[in-house]
């Protein structure tokens with residue numbers, strides 16, 4: 001019976017499948033890798049992909065996939081590897097197309113053994129060149145003579161494993177045969193087993209620092225670092241890792257501009273998906289978290305050294321509405337004697353929101369405000385948006401006319417200038433990858449600078465943001481760039497939602513490929529232009545970032561809300577961007593959207609005083625009304641006192657902060673860092689994100705809850721000195737400690753063994769830089785030692801470190817002797833640097849005498865807390881200083 005055979009055939013298939021399912025689909029649910037990540041999966045379309053179906057497990061919003069790869073899922077077969085000069089290479093081939101279009105069947109895998117602790121691998125089309133990220137990374141042609149890792153290939157299927165030689169522990173393993181390695185033109189997917197579920201990084205997110213391994217999904221505009229803490233000892237069995245020996249931190253940097261998604265699942269494992277380009281990964285072996293970041297930044301570049309004034313306090317809002325009001329705000333800061341280095345304006349200073357203009361009525365006197373700031377040795381920052389108004393009558397708006405002439409704008413798929421809509425109305429978008437664009441941008445910024453002498457720029461809207469989807473005319477519906485075969489859930493539903501058409505054309509590639517680099521391309525060009533224009537260090541804050549952005553500018557965490565949880569999550573943002581190589585980062589103090597309140601705003605200033613980039617910024621409207629003022633001068637005098645104290649403490653600490661920025665610039669260390677960076681052996685620190693450190697020596701514990709008068713903090717084992725008065729807390733094992741935190745106090749602790757360089761604070765960095773220095777030491781309770789350093793230069797000249805025009809001091813303390821030694825000195829004004837005070841925390845006994853450079857010195861001793869203060873000094877710092885005390 002012919003008619004029966006299809007039916008029979010179907011039955012047979014199901015029977016066969018269910019038999020095999022029992023074997024090949026029976027892995028632990030934690031090892032189920034999602035075979036149908038799109039919406040709308042069902043048993044039929046799942047099995048059509050050759051995958052297993054099981055909807056009996058709880059799924060939830062995100063969770064255990066219903067449709068998952070069997071362990072014998074068809075995959076690429078590896079041939080090779082063969083050794084090469086740089087490491088090894090292998091071919092990957094697949095006989096059948098996969099279920100997404102345009103399967104690339106022949107791939108090449110190159111593994112570069114770049115340094116002892118850095119492995120780099122690329123997987124790409126063996127026959128055709130594909131898009132690769134245009135950032136400078138080291139080109140390595142010869143493998144390192146010695147490596148801490150070894151690479152192992154499986155006998156069957158796709159993948160390879162990287163293990164740490166010293167422990168034989170796997171740190172990366174793509175040989176998960178049911179991970180579904182796919183490489184199609186617009187869908188690439190790779191999974192790896194991870195050795196631990198202590199996972200950090202993965203782009204800009206509002207949430208906790210420690211990422212949940214429990215089926216978390218991440219979408220990045222910003223492909224970025226993944227940091228994994230793992231033990232350096234024993235076999236990693238899930239949940240029973242032995243953390244008793246030093247930990248190690250392998251990490252992966254994924255550099256692709258095209259959209260990237262990641263899913264972490266409890267195996268633990270991670271899956272990366274992207275819609276173009278190639279796979280380009282680095283693995284860094286650390287072994288410490290700090291080592292990993294340093295190794296990462298050796299690849300993408302160390303951060304720039306900001307001008308000293310840029311570390312002062314910044315004030316901004318959208319909606320001052322006039323230059324006069326802006327001046328009034330500055331005046332009330334001065335009247336209240338609250339530190340401020342920089343005043344900003346948002347787009348309301350512009351005429352009809354057009355770049356390089358000032359509103360002819362309310363901001364016509366902006367140049368006077370800027371001149372007044374400069375007379376007070378303060379600085380001014382202008383917002384500049386990338387989108388250029390395109391609908392002015394010809395001859396009336398030079399930025400557009402010149403741009404058309406120089407041919408700088410992004411084109412649509414048909415080669416016409418793409419027109420979108422941003423603040424000024426219809427706009428064109430500069431292609432900063434075009435060489436012509438930097439000359440044009442230079443002309444515009446120069447012309448504007450001749451009217452308004454800004455000292456830095458704020459680059460907003462460079463995601464790039466667009467108020468219409470794609471362009472005024474939408475996007476060509478037939479382009480697979482605009483509508484790729486696979487998309488995960490996106491905020492605006494499509495790739496072109498509230499941005500440019502991916503099919504639009506830029507000089508070096510399609511916008512599809514370059515989308516995530518729009519921001520960095522603007523920052524790179526702007527950095528060059530304003531460095532030349534001002535002849536001083538550039539100060540740029542950008543909304544959009546990419547690996548390497550920190551080389552050219554800083555970042556703020558975007559439009560947050562005036563809410564307590566936003567204040568808490570800002571700490572995660574600050575710590576993440578320090579790991580990403582962009583240490584100059586801050587969140588809007590008091591919150592941007594919605595009205596703040598006095599308690600929140602005061603607490604937020606206490607925290608924000610310790611953002612590496614410290615700025616209060618507010619929105620225009622809150623609901624139907626204007627937002628209330630939230631600048632420090634808007635509050636009661638009691639609140640002003642507290643804010644002044646917090647910011648003055650920041651200014652006191654600026655030499656330490658600046659030294660940390662110099663170290664970041666020189667060797668890629670972090671400025672603000674999580675506790676686990678300093679205590680990698682201590683699992684109690686791994687999830688801490690309500691406290692953080694500046695460098696290795698200053699612990700910051702802000703209040704993050706309304707009404708709190710005390711806080712519970714995590715203190716790692718050891719002695720912690722109250723920054724303000726030196727009272728010590730000594731604990732033998734890491735503990736939660738409850739501290740007093742009245743409204744007027746932010747808890748700051750010095751870690752034992754550290755020495756902080758401080759300087760008499762004032763209301764601007766210009767004045768505070770002329771004050772006497774103080775060196776404050778927290779003596780190690782066990783060894784009686786401490787150490788620290790100071791990097792100092794004129795704070796504004798470009799290339800001081802590279803040209804050697806700086807002074808570097810090393811401080812050490814042992815056997816009741818404190819020494820400041822000059823390690824390098826080519827700073828021309830080093831003779832003006834004067835030490836006025838030495839403060840020592842942890843001096844057990846009242847000294848009989850104290851000498852400075854051999855001469856008896858004036859001192860005081862507070863026995864209750866063991867603090868020795870040597871003051872009234874006037875000792876030049878460009879020579880060795882020795883302070884001794886007799887116990």
Ligand SMILES: *[C@@H]1O[C@H](CO)[C@@H](O)[C@H](O)[C@H]1NC(C)=O
Pocket residue numbers: 079080081082089090091
């Ligand atoms: C990879 O394929 C190329 C081209 O077919 C071939 O020349 C080469 O020998 C292969 N390499 C390996 C390691 O199999």
Ligand SMILES: *[C@@H]1O[C@H](CO)[C@@H](O)[C@H](O)[C@H]1NC(C)=O
Pocket residue numbers: 152160161162163170173174175176177193
């Ligand atoms: C990688 O994982 C596979 C599958 O779990 C396993 O067979 C292989 O031994 C692992 N390789 C390494 C280097 O850990």
